[in-house]
Amino acid sequence: MFAASANNNDPLVRFKNVRKSYDGKNQVVRHLNLDIRQGEFLTLLGPSGSGKTTTLMMLAGFETPTSGTIELAGEQIDNLPPHKRNIGMVFQNYALFPHMTVQENVAFPLKVRKFDAAAQQQKVKTALAMVQLDGMEKRYPAQLSGGQQQRVALARALVFEPELVLMDEPLGALDKQLREHMQLEIKRLHGELGVTVVYVTHDQDEALTMSDRVAVFHDGMVQQIGSPQDIYEAPDTAFVAGFIGENNRTHGTITQAGSRQATVNLDSGMQIQGRQQLGMKVGDRVSVSIRPERIALNPAENSTDVRCQGRVQEVIYLGDHVRVRLVINGDPDFVVKQPVSQVREKIAVGDTVALGWNHEFVRLLDPIEKTAAV
Template sequence: MKLPVSASESFVEFAGVQKSYDGEVLVVKDLSLRIRRGEFLTMLGPSGSGKTTTLMMLAGFETPTSGDIMLDGARIDSLPPEKRNIGMVFQNYALFPHMSVAQNVGYPLKVRGLPKSEIAERVAKALDMVHLGSFATRMPGQLSGGQQQRVALARALVFEPKLVLMDEPLGALDKQLREHMQMEIRHLHERLGITVVYVTHDQSEALTMSDRVAVFNAGIIQQVAPPAELYESPANSFVAQFIGENNRLPGRIEAANGTLCSVVLANGDVVTATLTDAARVGEDCLLSIRPERVKIAPPGGPLDNHFEAVVAEMIYLGDHVRVRCVLDSGADVVVKVGNVEDRPVFSVGSRIPLGWRAQDCRALDAA
């Protein structure tokens, strides 16, 4: 696991940045964030969470209300977008329909006044990079959505920018093509070693592509961490809910012993869980357990928590069966049961034993 980014390692830095459009409501609140050179960082969050506004401030299309934005050690708050040497890829591609693929890709070099021979050489290299070397003379209208997105990516990379920003670049593509392009962009990042700041509201996309993910909500970063840490150790109930599927059981923390705590559910059942910084003894909390960590297992095994439940619903999803159960407390618990030969046999209405380890169950804030 990488340690937090130090000032000396910082390539992009937001220091106390705030943004308001009307002088009253802050859409970005006291943002402090450091990004390493060569890192792929994704800003993830629901609509209106501040992630796109943050990206636009970094690009130069929006101005911070207060705070500083640094790029490679220099303040860029007052620099216009064209002076920042930053590549940008948008969701709608923003290709010029009257220009060929080569002309679109070469446009950033043309406005910089490079000679035609160098433009041709760089354009050919950029198109080969995105596997479109034979498409130079085609027009954007002759391309598929995925091909247009590759052209937009080549255009963002052709002038060798310090930084590439991507704003929901795959949002208009279908699921299969989107997943393919996720890996293409990830592999391109690995080959070139460029710094990428990526915005999405799709949590699976963020987990697939990123070195680290910054989760936004209501203008505030809730947690910045590598994908595995976000999923396995969410800092609060919002992150747990937003990243992946999550069982949530309300309760109250009665006691703690080191990293473990005892949580009493509404019906009096007691759950042993991992205590986090988001919860306190004597306060209400929300228990977070991932569906794949809930086991159908009788008491007496290596699990710390054992309960009885009634199967309420079963959904076949190919590689696994999604089983929704109801505990005696009345709470719903979803279990992912692998579609393997020796999986337990039961049906809707069956009463089954459930359990999970304390380390897989986190006590988070009640909010």
């Protein structure tokens, strides 16, 4: 249904040193250099005020860069109005016309582009079938559920066969179960159509579920871009490690540094080893990061590189796993997540239990994390 207009080896979208300021002083987006590949699902993830939505609005044409350029399929589009960019848009509030039927809403972009009546009818039929709304052509938005309204908005964004679809928090108004269902539906459509999608969210789980790549924004800049697995398992900064999923973080000083691993003396007095970032050296202050699910409770002897003890403060049963908060070496908020099937004995508040992990799962990152607006 969709045809690529750029060479598959070239990015479909390219931001070149783009900056955006509304008052001439504070930069909402800074030094943005970002390539978006043809056919990929790229999520812009970050807290409120991080610059992700402004980036999307500049790509859509609703905002103009203060400096720098934006290219679409090799052509500069900075001064091109939104309706001439051949970009589909889906918003959180759906933006459906309440006085129009489903069919009329979906046909609207085709009318604007002056498709003839027969082409409009066929394309609307195809688009509604894609989002599983066959038979609802004559209904009005007020007669639809939130999920159905979002499907109409999605059909309207796809009906004119754009080469790029932008989605701004499109599932934020839906309940958890419906939101998770729509995540899979959007991902399915992306796989079937091959259209390029740029998706904005502050929901980490949503980004990990849906994306080919994730660009993590903070303070107007991309902190890291990569696959969901890379972002989660190998964060480049303390902000990324803390923003994506749950994370145990403490601080210390490097006492020995190798090519990939370093030894750190923690502020609590414990010594730990982990994977260091490029350029770290002896004497550097670092934050130490380890994911709760990479820690084993009561591990078998010699099954982990590190073995220590902690006192249980809290146990929460979450169906498929338990979340245990412990005091370990003076840290009162050390968290372990373990599948229920791997919990070999009952754990209660006040118990002293053994913990273990491997060096490869410990990340040594920058020591200072700026506070983000939430």
